[in-house]
Amino acid sequence: MKLAIKHSFSLSPKEAIALQKKLSQKVKIAKLPLRKIRLIAGIDVSYSKKTKKLFAAVVVVSFPELELQERQGIVDEVIFPYIPGLLFFREGKAVIKALEALKNEPDLLMVDGHGLAHPRNFGIASHLGVIFDKPSLGVAKKPLSGKLILPGNKPGSKSLIIKGNEAVGWVLRTKAQCQPIYVTIGHLVDLKGSYEIVLKTLTKYRLPEPTRLAHAFSNELRSQFDN
DNA sequence: GCGACAG
DNA sequence: ATCTTGTCGC
Numbered sequence: 001m002k003l004a005i006k007h008s009f010s011l012s013p014k015e016a017i018a019l020q021k022k023l024s025q026k027v028k029i030a031k032l033p034l035r036k037i038r039l040i041a042g043i044d045v046s047y048s049k050k051t052k053k054l055f056a057a058v059v060v061v062s063f064p065e066l067e068l069q070e071r072q073g074i075v076d077e078v079i080f081p082y083i084p085g086l087l088f089f090r091e092g093k094a095v096i097k098a099l100e101a102l103k104n105e106p107d108l109l110m111v112d113g114h115g116l117a118h119p120r121n122f123g124i125a126s127h128l129g130v131i132f133d134k135p136s137l138g139v140a141k142k143p144l145s146g147k148l149i150l151p152g153n154k155p156g157s158k159s160l161i162i163k164g165n166e167a168v169g170w171v172l173r174t175k176a177q178c179q180p181i182y183v184t185i186g187h188l189v190d191l192k193g194s195y196e197i198v199l200k201t202l203t204k205y206r207l208p209e210p211t212r213l214a215h216a217f218s219n220e221l222r223s224q225f226d227n
Numbered sequence: 228g229c230g231a232c233a234g
Numbered sequence: 235a236t237c238t239t240g241t242c243g244c
Binding site: 044046082083084085087112113114118119125142144182 | 231234
């Protein structure tokens with residue numbers, strides 16, 4: 001995969017915030033028909049407290065079969081602290097390397113984290129979508145920004161996440177007796193599409209296959225290279 | 228000012 | 235997110 005916008009990572013938190021405000025203007029909400037999707041990339045990162053390293057994992061699965069096609073992993077040094085709202089500047093550099101190494105061209109990026117449900121409407125899912133000019137959406141396990149109510153306990157039940165006057169995503173119950181997930185628009189997708197895609201990538205687990213497999217792969221990388 | 232706060 | 239084993243409950 002190729003970057004559409006180059007990126008500097010030697011930024012202070014203030015500069016990072018300014019960059020988010022600027023790039024957030026480039027986000028486009030658009031329809032992404034399910035029939036146009038053949039490959040989905042799942043993206044996640046794990047850390048080692050011991051070696052202070054980070055393990056970025058990207059998997060590519062076919063759609064709608066959800067069969068694993070490719071994996072790319074990057075081990076890197078932590079270059080930025082964890083600050084809520086600035087996750088991209090901690091994980092982005094390694095994730096970009098992994099995405100650039102991809103041999104398959106995904107039609108959609110599914111990112112562990114938020115998209116528009118972000119203090120400046122520009123979470124890591126939106127950021128990756130914009131700099132690669134690729135449809136993207138966020139799949140988070142906790143809320144970050146926006147007004148929301150909890151959905152019912154039936155799988156598939158959902159409620160909107162509202163920022164200002166705009167709906168930017170869903171709180172989605174993927175599995176009974178499990179905490180809901182937070183699905184948000186990243187880039188070049190819309191509310192309806194993001195819900196449909198996530199629903200069709202669910203199997204028997206709380207998380208959709210792309211991010212679930214990426215999460216497992218990043219843990220695999222850590223156990224293999226944490227020394 | 229206070230509380231909340233992705234991974 | 236990470237450190238860490240067993241254990242309770244659907």
